[in-house]
Amino acid sequence: MTQKPAIRAEGARLFAAFQAAGAVPVEADILLPAETLLDLYGEDIRARAYVTTDPLQGEMMLRPDFTVPVVQAHMAHGADPARYCYLGEVFRKQEHLGNRPSEYLQVGFEVFDRAAPAEADAEVFALFAGLLDGVRARPVMGDIGILMAAVQGLDTTARRKAALLRHIWRPGRFRQLLDRFSGRAAVPEARAALLERLATGTPEALISAAGPMIGMRAVEDIAERAAALIEDAGTKPIAAPEAALLYDLLGLQAPAEAALAHLRGITFMLPSIAPAVDNFAARLEALRARGVDVARLPFQAGLGRTTMEYYDGFTFSFDVEGLPAVASGGRYDALTAVLGQGRSIPAVGGVIRPEVLVQVRA
Amino acid sequence: MIKIGVPSKGRLMEQTFEWFSARGLKMQKSGSEREYSGHVAAEGVELVLLSAGEIPRELAAGRIDLGVTGSDLVRDKLADWQVQVSEVAALGFGHADLIIAVPAAWIDVDTLDDLDAAAAAFRVRHGHRLRIATKYHRLVRDFLTAYGVADYQLVDSQGATEATVKNLTAEAIADITSSGETLRANHLKVLSDSLILQSQAMLFRSALSTSAEVDALLRRLSGG
Numbered sequence: 203m204t205q206k207p208a209i210r211a212e213g214a215r216l217f218a219a220f221q222a223a224g225a226v227p228v229e230a231d232i233l234l235p236a237e238t239l240l241d242l243y244g245e246d247i248r249a250r251a252y253v254t255t256d257p258l259q260g261e262m263m264l265r266p267d268f269t270v271p272v273v274q275a276h277m278a279h280g281a282d283p284a285r286y287c288y289l290g291e292v293f294r295k296q297e298h299l300g301n302r303p304s305e306y307l308q309v310g311f312e313v314f315d316r317a318a319p320a321e322a323d324a325e326v327f328a329l330f331a332g333l334l335d336g337v338r339a340r341p342v343m344g345d346i347g348i349l350m351a352a353v354q355g356l357d358t359t360a361r362r363k364a365a366l367l368r369h370i371w372r373p374g375r376f377r378q379l380l381d382r383f384s385g386r387a388a389v390p391e392a393r394a395a396l397l398e399r400l401a402t403g404t405p406e407a408l409i410s411a412a413g414p415m416i417g418m419r420a421v422e423d424i425a426e427r428a429a430a431l432i433e434d435a436g437t438k439p440i441a442a443p444e445a446a447l448l449y450d451l452l453g454l455q456a457p458a459e460a461a462l463a464h465l466r467g468i469t470f471m472l473p474s475i476a477p478a479v480d481n482f483a484a485r486l487e488a489l490r491a492r493g494v495d496v497a498r499l500p501f502q503a504g505l506g507r508t509t510m511e512y513y514d515g516f517t518f519s520f521d522v523e524g525l526p527a528v529a530s531g532g533r534y535d536a537l538t539a540v541l542g543q544g545r546s547i548p549a550v551g552g553v554i555r556p557e558v559l560v561q562v563r564a
Numbered sequence: 565m566i567k568i569g570v571p572s573k574g575r576l577m578e579q580t581f582e583w584f585s586a587r588g589l590k591m592q593k594s595g596s597e598r599e600y601s602g603h604v605a606a607e608g609v610e611l612v613l614l615s616a617g618e619i620p621r622e623l624a625a626g627r628i629d630l631g632v633t634g635s636d637l638v639r640d641k642l643a644d645w646q647v648q649v650s651e652v653a654a655l656g657f658g659h660a661d662l663i664i665a666v667p668a669a670w671i672d673v674d675t676l677d678d679l680d681a682a683a684a685a686f687r688v689r690h691g692h693r694l695r696i697a698t699k700y701h702r703l704v705r706d707f708l709t710a711y712g713v714a715d716y717q718l719v720d721s722q723g724a725t726e727a728t729v730k731n732l733t734a735e736a737i738a739d740i741t742s743s744g745e746t747l748r749a750n751h752l753k754v755l756s757d758s759l760i761l762q763s764q765a766m767l768f769r770s771a772l773s774t775s776a777e778v779d780a781l782l783r784r785l786s787g788g
Contacts, residue, residue: 240717241693244693244714244715244716244717245705245708245709245716245717245718246709248705248718249702249705249709296643297643297644298643298644299643299644299647299648365681365684368684368714369712369714372712372714374710374712375680375711375712376712378712390675390677392674392675392756392757393674393675393677393678395674396671396672396674396678399671400671400672405671405672408671409669409671410669412668412669412670412671413667413668413669413751413753414669414751415667415669416667416669416729416730416750416751417667417729417730417732417734417735418690418732418735419667419670419682419686419694419735423682423685423686423689424669424670424671424672426685427672427673427678427681427682427685428671428672430681430685431672
């Protein structure tokens with residue numbers, strides 16, 4: 203890798219810029235306990251991260267990103283508010299032959315601040331935009347919080363909302379569920395047959411007729427889901443206009459200001475999104491105050507839905523044709539609650555990949 | 565020297581020998597019954613007896629030119645397998661389906677959609693992800709990711725996978741089955757939409773094996 207010195211120098215330059223912007227430099231271990239990461243991300247991370255076994259500490263993982271260790275360190279003994287930056291390697295298995303590196307530098311900036319989320323969002327984005335000024339990369343931003351608010355406001359059961367929220371980061375599955383819940387897709391044959399069968403007796407009787415109980419999933423687990431299925435079968439579909447609004451939101455792509463106008467226009471039909479749309483408006487205002495041209499900045503409501511499932515508000519990336527995004531980030535308030543064991547703090551941040559930056563400049 | 569990798573024991577080895585012999589390339593074991601060495605009646609061709617699970621790796625590395633193994637193993641063990649090996653011929657035996665199975669007593673679970681919902685509730689109630697025992701990690705993970713199943717984890721099982729549920733080391737399994745008898749005997753049922761792969765024994769060629777001698781041998785095998 204002949205470019206390594208140039209990449210490291212680029213990383214150091216950005217790292218210094220983050221410090222100049224008020225961030226405290228932090229370190230994170232390269233070898234991390236796998237359990238926390240696996241618990242957060244599930245099997246997807248096992249496919250993408252290097253897992254190894256330590257004879258004493260059990261399963262360990264080569265750092266797949268900095269967010270988790272930085273959040274953990276902050277939740278354990280951080281100041282409030284705090285700004286951190288870091289520079290170091292991350293490791294990702296590549297499942298396809300090609301020239302995507304499995305080891306590369308990330309330089310990142312994270313803000314933990316309760317005061318003004320819109321200001322913090324704008325601070326991070328404007329800082330990144332400034333550092334990437336003149337770089338051939340397309341900035342785009344999104345907001346998962348608006349999608350989540352829309353789902354929470356649907357006129358349907360708590361169970362259906364929970365199922366949709368659980369899959370908000372899996373667009374295909376989300377759509378499949380929404381199609382079913384809104385009556386666009388017919389009840390699958392297998393489900394119809396299942397419901398017919400469940401109607402023929404008590405769950406306990408059906409279970410004992412089906413076979414001996416083996417494994418940890420108990421009779422109560424099965425009976426509870428059977429009851430949930432019967433309840434769901436009697437639930438009325440999500441009304442067509444409401445579902446249409448959600449489909450519209452999923453596909454929303456427009457310059458940020460126009461997107462805001464569109465969202466304002468549909469809020470009276472989806473009142474639950476009003477606070478999230480207000481947040482979006484405040485963010486645009488804060489961005490404008492920092493000199494970002496929000497009339498032209500592209501917005502995609504669903505940006506960040508297919509990456510690691512922790513963004514739950516503002517998202518952004520700086521995309522480069524034919525290469526990984528040169529920078530990406532977003533807001534992950536819920537992650538701090540998961541890792542904070544009862545405590546939480548609003549957090550937003552992002553990373554730049556110096557090696558992509560060097561390639562774009564070359 | 566052309567090297568052909570063949571599974572080192574059992575029915576798979578015997579049927580592979582029969583397949584090659586029927587096409588004019590006589591193969592047999594040499595030495596004692598227990599010795600892993602074989603003989604092929606052709607100049608410039610060497611028989612290499614290997615575990616079926618190691619044949620994909622040996623093909624990818626180019627240490628063997630040709631190899632017989634299950635299409636399941638090639639797809640599971642090699643990333644971008646089509647770039648690393650090519651399929652030369654389906655041998656017509658070793659048929660097996662890679663599927664996902666759950667306890668027959670799970671009256672509420674027939675499909676992947678059910679499995680996903682059951683996994684969500686299981687995690688809340690039991691404090692850990694629903695475990696699926698398998699040795700086909702890549703194939704199963706890719707399949708479940710493509711469908712959008714969440715809240716599960718794979719646990720490794722290299723044998724007697726059907727027993728893991730009863731032994732409380734997994735809640736479900738992903739394994740190959742041909743008749744389904746072992747599944748039924750262990751009180752498991754197949755999810756109706758969980759056919760991950762229909763596998764069979766295949767002759768593969770390493771992408772690194774490009775010599776004209778191998779081309780000629782393959783023409784001979786195909787009767788050309």
